[in-house]
Amino acid sequence: MQFISPTKGPMDFDAMFAEIIAYVREVPEATYRVIVGTDSQLREETSFVTAVIVHRVGKGARYFYSREREVFGRSLRQRIFYEAARSLDVAGQLAARLAANGHADFDIEIHLDIGRHGETKNLIREVVGMVTGSGFDARIKPDSFGASKVADKYTK
Template identity: 45%
Template sequence: MIKNKHDGDSKEIPIQERTFISPTNGELTLPQVIEAIVQFVDGDHQSRYKVVIGTDSQAKRINGDAEIDFVLAIVVHRIGKGGRYYWSKERQKRKYVLRDKIYRETAFSLELAEYLVPQLRAVLPAGRYDLEIHVDVGTVGPTREMIKEVVGMVTGSGYTAKTKPESFGASVVADKHT
């Protein structure tokens, strides 16, 4: 479950009940996102696809209280022909140190993948798309010391990890909505 701010309180809700926003389709439930992904992939059987999951966060102070916004992104890239994306935002009332924030971002992405992948595999052949988890760490900056740990979390869960500058799902798409 992912904690999600709902009616002013922080509650745990099942991931399949999260609301995602699509610039193309508007507000969608996660099952509707899966349906939209399937329709998009079925729209061009000749193309290769990449399904990307990434999370970014932004700490802020609101009325003097530390808060952090986590944005989860799902990107479906039709290689060489554009793509679609879906994002969901959650606000937590707490302060994170950098290491914990990066771990939480990665955990959110893995949690989303654990729900999304079986749902996609049930309706799309695995050979139609590659799946990647994009993490917001890179060889430049304060996160460089965490690359092995975070990539290990992702690969240990059976997924392919991408770091900056290749992690556009986290560092560009999710970042855009933090």
């Protein structure tokens, strides 16, 4: 999976992870949140964007994103579950790398592009259960800015 840093350009997972660790080492005493969120946009093709955000609580953040395009269509339900699966895949890789590098204490949040209003409200229990059952914290709208703001910005 290829990631893009808005300031440093394209990079692979290893380079992205190195950037995350470098950011944490700048201010090691700070509190950090690691957030993964995916959003999609359906047009002639579907664009899926997964964002990885390292939030230095109260002092800014860095983010990276990966984009994938599909020409075949999925139903809304399939797209939401695929978004969650993409986020879980990246979060799993991050969790393993963080643990191997002495940062097992970092909690990873999965931000889901679903909420209590609109077409996705009936999917909340299932998708949140999928995420929490995988060992990650789940956030939904309006608290899921990783998906609904950061990833959404790059789906268009």
